[in-house]
Amino acid sequence: MSVFAPALAYYWKSAEELGMDPETLFRQAGIDPRLRLDTTARVSGEQFDDLVCLARATSGDDAFAFKVVRNIHPSYMGALGFAWMTSATLRKAFGRLARYYRLLTSEVQIVLEERDQELRVTFDAGAASSRDPALRERLRLAGAVQMCRMVAGESFVPRRVEYHQDAPATAADYYAFFRAEQHFSGPHTRLVLSAQSADAPLPGFNAQLVQQFDHMAVDYLAKLDRSDLPGRVRAAVLEQLPSGDVTLESVAAELAMSSRTLTRKLREHGHRFKDLLAGIRRELAEKYIMDNSLTLTEISYLLGFSENSSFSRAYRGWTGMSPSAHRGELFAGRDSG
Numbered sequence: 001m002s003v004f005a006p007a008l009a010y011y012w013k014s015a016e017e018l019g020m021d022p023e024t025l026f027r028q029a030g031i032d033p034r035l036r037l038d039t040t041a042r043v044s045g046e047q048f049d050d051l052v053c054l055a056r057a058t059s060g061d062d063a064f065a066f067k068v069v070r071n072i073h074p075s076y077m078g079a080l081g082f083a084w085m086t087s088a089t090l091r092k093a094f095g096r097l098a099r100y101y102r103l104l105t106s107e108v109q110i111v112l113e114e115r116d117q118e119l120r121v122t123f124d125a126g127a128a129s130s131r132d133p134a135l136r137e138r139l140r141l142a143g144a145v146q147m148c149r150m151v152a153g154e155s156f157v158p159r160r161v162e163y164h165q166d167a168p169a170t171a172a173d174y175y176a177f178f179r180a181e182q183h184f185s186g187p188h189t190r191l192v193l194s195a196q197s198a199d200a201p202l203p204g205f206n207a208q209l210v211q212q213f214d215h216m217a218v219d220y221l222a223k224l225d226r227s228d229l230p231g232r233v234r235a236a237v238l239e240q241l242p243s244g245d246v247t248l249e250s251v252a253a254e255l256a257m258s259s260r261t262l263t264r265k266l267r268e269h270g271h272r273f274k275d276l277l278a279g280i281r282r283e284l285a286e287k288y289i290m291d292n293s294l295t296l297t298e299i300s301y302l303l304g305f306s307e308n309s310s311f312s313r314a315y316r317g318w319t320g321m322s323p324s325a326h327r328g329e330l331f332a333g334r335d336s337g
Helices: 005-017 022-028 033-037 045-059 064-071 074-085 090-103 133-152 172-178 195-199 207-224 229-243 248-254 259-268 273-288 296-302 308-319 323-336
Strands: 002-004 042-044 109-115 118-124 160-162 181-183 190-194
Touching: 002 005, 002 045, 005 022, 005 033, 005 042, 005 045, 005 064, 005 074, 022 033, 022 045, 042 045, 045 064, 045 133, 064 133, 064 172, 074 090, 074 133, 074 207, 090 109, 090 118, 090 133, 090 195, 090 207, 118 133, 118 195, 133 172, 133 190, 172 181, 190 195, 207 229, 207 273, 229 248, 229 259, 229 273, 229 296, 248 259, 259 273, 273 296, 273 308, 296 308, 296 323, 308 323
Parallel strands: 160 181
Antiparallel strands: 002 042, 109 118, 118 190, 160 190
């Protein structure tokens, strides 16, 4: 397991604010302090765990986790951080977090579930070990809520917070930070949002920028794990889409393999090129249609369709509506709200 080194920058800042010497902490954890400024660097999971636990012990502060996460900044999370900041809704943002979380760490898998008008965001650490599991759990949940407040405002509160770890001696700091129901000693580490808050439009949404950040995140992950063929294909498709000539052959050529080999390897991963391409186009179309600054002709171009009619047919197949009708319905809903 490894951790994206720039993500450690908010521990450095927090250590300074809490009166600690960040350089000493980093070196005690075996981490070169300069790595926090290197966007290509990663540190081991053991080093990260050592840093977190050393910082908490040195601070002597029961509210350590809730103070640290207030220093989270999108730049510390690379392309994922900026993709989060330009997402259309929290549901879309958490979808990106689930897809790209390996950019930050391979320690945790994020699973999204829709049930009873709720978006349930589960953080599955599997068999990952830590010197202080309760601290790490608090940091994950508090970090996710802080990221929500970065885009939705300080007034954001989850519907409830669920912990796998047992309740602390006093939960005052928990309630002060989350301002929501707290459930301890459960089967999951989970953040629960109402469907209404998950789908509320976010003011920082930018369809063009979020596509670029998506591309950067996918490209980073593809380089991180060269065995992630679907991720490499996705990165190639995103780059080629505006050219209007994305084909199995063109993507295979970029990946330095024949179209037959690419088809076979994708099949081994449980994918078909046609389905991957359609899925990417649909995902981007849903983002672009919410950006009223883009005309339907521009959206058609960005998605690589040679004609508006081809885009309209594809969009109707995805949503059951024409793009113009769906856009009209979306913005009518915003205006009435």
